[in-house]
Amino acid sequence: MLETKLADLSITPDQRADLQCAWITNRARWFARYEKLHNATPGELIPAESRLVAGAPPIPNIAAAHEAVIQMLNSRAKEAGQHPAKADLFKQAAQSYQSHLAGSPPQHPYPPALITPGILRTAAAAVVRHRSASPLTIQAAFDHQMSNDLANHTLKLLEDKGVVGPLTGKAPRAVRVPDEAKADQRLSAPVRSGAPAPEVLPPQRPGAPGEAQSDHPLDRLFDQRRMELSRAAQNEASSGGAGRSNVHSPASPHPHPKRSDSRAQEAQQRAADQHSVQAGLAPQ
Known part of the structure; x- marks a missing residue:
């Protein structure tokens, strides 16, 4: 009911603020009842999602909507001085x-090929267009189908390329390029030779006990690609060690020391491109 009223674009800012405060209060009451009945929390009181902001559409954009609701809640908290519980809630x-607006360090490691060049360019374009390097901006760019943690990881990749600044924890990262052309130029720059080698992750079994499974199609796609890349990397490490050390077997008439590396890279790229096409995220 509240979300239906909040979707009405003709309401005034004060009316929207009242409805958003009611939305947060109702959610807190529902959380309290759930915890009392089930002795467990149903999730985050304020979820990190970009479709709605306290039940309202993100107008004019996700960053501006968050800034407005943060300012409103801080003001309402001061006004509720005689009601400590309400003030603490706000x-x-x-x-x-x-x-959620500022972002945080990613909580999970990801293989380097998980985010394809096309996905990274789409993320960079959204950041530059909105002048907001927030994980919520990244999520909105992918139709809200990317998890908040993966969006933070994508921002870290853009930081490594010089497109955005470092994480501050108080506000979104600074955008360090003036336009999309400059962002493309930095994304196309070669990787520094002194960069540390990426971590090789062990394959993860889907549905393992204690692991939270995502219903987002993009997350399922990334999980599948992560397992494929991890298996390819482990196979390469177990079978291609002799070739990388440039020590050739006398029985091999045509030694190719880099063959296993190139084949593994080609296989990884084919898998990444294929899945990117299936997800509608292939480089343009």
Whole structure:
């Protein structure tokens, strides 16, 4: 009901603020009832999602909508001085929205080929277009089908390329390029030779006990690609060690020391491109 009213673009800013405060209060009450009945929390009180901001559409964009609701909640918290519980709720909600807007370090390691050049360029274009290097901007660019943690990982990749600045924790990263052409130029620059070698992850079994499974199609695609890349990397490490050390077997008439490396890279690229096409995220 509240979300239907919040979707009405003709309401005034004050009316929207009242409805958003009611949305947060109702959610907190539902959380309290759930915890009392089930002795467990149903998730985050303020979810890190970019379709709605406290039940309202993100107008004019996701970053501006978050900044507006943070300012409103801090103001309402001061006004609710005689009601400590309500003031604490609004402060907690404002801090959660600020954290989601600013971003955080990714909590999971990801293989380097998981984010294809096409995906990275799409993310860079969204950041430059909105002048907001927030993980919520990245999520919105992919139709809200990318997890918040993967969006933070994508921003870290853009930081490594010089497209955005470092994480501050208080505000979104700074955008360090003036336009998409400059972003493409930095994304196309060669990787520094002194960069550390990427971590090889062990294959992950889908549905392992204790692991949270995502229903997002893009996350399922990334999980599948991560397992394929991990298996390819492990096979390369176990069978191609002799070739990389440039020590050839006398029984081999045509030694090719880099054959296993190139084949593994080609296989990884084919798998990445194929899945990117299937997800509609192939480089343009």
